[in-house]
Amino acid sequence: MSMLGNYIHGRAEASHSGRSAPVYDPATGEESLRVALSSADETREAVSSASEAFATWSRVSPLKRARILFKFKALVEEHADELARLISREHGKVFSDAKGELTRGLEVVEFACGIPHLQKGEHSLNVGTGVDSYSMMQPLGVCAGISPFNFPAMVPMWMFPVALACGNTFVMKPSEKDPSTPMRLAELLSEAGLPDGVFNVVNGDKESVDVLLTDERVQAVSFVGSTPIAEYIYATASAHGKRVQALGGAKNHMVIMPDADLDQAVGALMGAAYGSAGERCMAISVAVPVGEETAERLREKLVAELDKLRVGPGLVDGPDNDMGPLVTREHLEKVRGYIQAGVDEGAELVVDGRQARIEGAGDGYFVGGSLFDHVKPGMRIHREEIFGPVLAIARAASYDEAVKMINDHEYGNGTAIFTRDGDAARQFCEQIQVGMVGVNVPIPVPMAFHSFGGWKRSLFGPLHMHGPDGVRFYTRMKTITQRWPSGIREETNHFTMPTL
Numbered sequence: 329m330s331m332l333g334n335y336i337h338g339r340a341e342a343s344h345s346g347r348s349a350p351v352y353d354p355a356t357g358e359e360s361l362r363v364a365l366s367s368a369d370e371t372r373e374a375v376s377s378a379s380e381a382f383a384t385w386s387r388v389s390p391l392k393r394a395r396i397l398f399k400f401k402a403l404v405e406e407h408a409d410e411l412a413r414l415i416s417r418e419h420g421k422v423f424s425d426a427k428g429e430l431t432r433g434l435e436v437v438e439f440a441c442g443i444p445h446l447q448k449g450e451h452s453l454n455v456g457t458g459v460d461s462y463s464m465m466q467p468l469g470v471c472a473g474i475s476p477f478n479f480p481a482m483v484p485m486w487m488f489p490v491a492l493a494c495g496n497t498f499v500m501k502p503s504e505k506d507p508s509t510p511m512r513l514a515e516l517l518s519e520a521g522l523p524d525g526v527f528n529v530v531n532g533d534k535e536s537v538d539v540l541l542t543d544e545r546v547q548a549v550s551f552v553g554s555t556p557i558a559e560y561i562y563a564t565a566s567a568h569g570k571r572v573q574a575l576g577g578a579k580n581h582m583v584i585m586p587d588a589d590l591d592q593a594v595g596a597l598m599g600a601a602y603g604s605a606g607e608r609c610m611a612i613s614v615a616v617p618v619g620e621e622t623a624e625r626l627r628e629k630l631v632a633e634l635d636k637l638r639v640g641p642g643l644v645d646g647p648d649n650d651m652g653p654l655v656t657r658e659h660l661e662k663v664r665g666y667i668q669a670g671v672d673e674g675a676e677l678v679v680d681g682r683q684a685r686i687e688g689a690g691d692g693y694f695v696g697g698s699l700f701d702h703v704k705p706g707m708r709i710h711r712e713e714i715f716g717p718v719l720a721i722a723r724a725a726s727y728d729e730a731v732k733m734i735n736d737h738e739y740g741n742g743t744a745i746f747t748r749d750g751d752a753a754r755q756f757c758e759q760i761q762v763g764m765v766g767v768n769v770p771i772p773v774p775m776a777f778h779s780f781g782g783w784k785r786s787l788f789g790p791l792h793m794h795g796p797d798g799v800r801f802y803t804r805m806k807t808i809t810q811r812w813p814s815g816i817r818e819e820t821n822h823f824t825m826p827t828l
């Protein structure tokens with residue numbers, strides 16, 4: 329069984345921690361690899377490498393940094409099929425979806441290639457007579473990224489392209505469930521000409537993470553994962569003086585108004601609820617039809633569509649399945665447990681994914697798409713994130729009730745409204761307490777040149793990922809106010825507050 333180690337100072341390094349974890353192929357249930365769980369000392373070694381590299385990397389001109397990212401982008405494109413297969417083999421998602429994830433990650437690289445423009449700062453001439461003021465957006469130093477299993481390429485690529493472009497160095501701690509893709513990205517960065525030590529990968533668990541949260545050389549921590557861990561990361565790293573952006577879990581609702589194009593809404597819901605087996609932080613897990621008639625029509629169409637849902641391995645000869653297996657056996661059991669919890673709490677299980685017959689499932693971690701109706705706020709399957717292919721219909725009597733249901737929820741990552749009414753859509757965008765909102769768009773993930781982030785307990789920290797917020801997060805502003813001696817022609821009074 330091969331063992332995945334770390335990537336430190338521009339090369340793969342074996343770990344000697346003596347601890348490791350299994351990595352499975354979710355489509356077969358077989359252990360395909362072991363991944364090292366690095367020791368605290370090995371993690372510190374990666375931080376040392378990044379810390380040494382910062383002295384020179386931070387002084388490389390933004391244009392040259394961007395050129396390396398341009399090459400990296402070309403290399404990722406060249407290796408896209410290989411990377412997508414790697415993602416699918418460890419995560420389980422279908423090949424076309426893995427390619428889509430790579431594309432969304434590459435868009436952040438494209439954004440970061442514009443860094444000479446993005447990092448320009450501001451300048452004001454004559455803020456006082458003969459006095460100019462300008463700002464520099466300087467890199468922070470060593471930044472750390474900790475990522476979840478569900479996007480092994482895209483989520484790291486939300487972080488490191490912007491961080492590196494801004495002149496920082498980076499230590500990435502990927503999910504131990506599907507760690508191979510970030511390691512391959514590290515090799516491609518080196519091949520693109522990134523100097524050794526600028527980007528490092530440490531595989532591990534809490535032991536490694538705790539070093540990244542407390543080591544005084546780490547200046548900033550970007551985290552994406554579940555809410556309890558996000559909260560821990562935010563509290564611990566902040567207490568150690570670091571800037572933190574910690575993105576957490578979600579429960580995303582889609583409101584379907586009586587005037588919505590129902591075929592469009594159902595098509596959108598199927599992809600948003602069941603794509604990637606529901607293992608997306610922007611997946612729609614609650615459909616909120618407004619009015620009984622809308623609910624009945626929606627339910628009928630969803631049941632018909634679910635009958636056609638193709639579930640199977642992520643890598644197949646011929647056309648892709650619609651969704652693959654869940655990531656681990658443990659997660660499969662958790663999702664099955666939630667389906668049972670919904671039944672026990674009195675929701676109506678309209679389609680039971682546990683009964684689905686799945687071609688070629690073998691010992692893979694498969695469950696079919698499930699649909700609940702008459703789900704009420706307060707039920708566990710409404711309160712908690714299931715992170716599986718389970719869609720709940722929670723009926724609302726009115727638009728106001730739908731909005732209240734969403735605003736009362738502890739999560740606020742994404743939401744959508746389907747309607748033909750501009751006024752309802754406009755009201756919704758203004759009133760809703762959620763960070764990312766779609767109007768007739770089910771998964772409103774902002775493009776790379778906008779920023780990604782939720783509200784409430786879906787994000788801890790003030791700044792979202794990538795886009796303008798990403799550049800702000802990975803730089804600190806220094807403002808210079810300057811006047812030159814030749815401009816001093818008379819005595820100044822040094823004792824009063826300078827007002828220029």
Ligand code: NAD
Nearest residue numbers: 475476477502503534537552553554557575576577578609
């Ligand atoms: P997770 O919280 O279990 O793990 C995320 C990372 O934290 C991993 O690298 C893991 O090794 C590390 N970790 C786990 N336990 C830890 C501990 N006790 N101390 C320190 N580090 C620890 O999340 P997951 O199961 O990999 O990913 C799924 C979750 O991620 C879902 O809740 C999903 O909503 C969320 N997610 C959110 C977004 C977003 O943008 N808000 C995006 C993707 C995923």
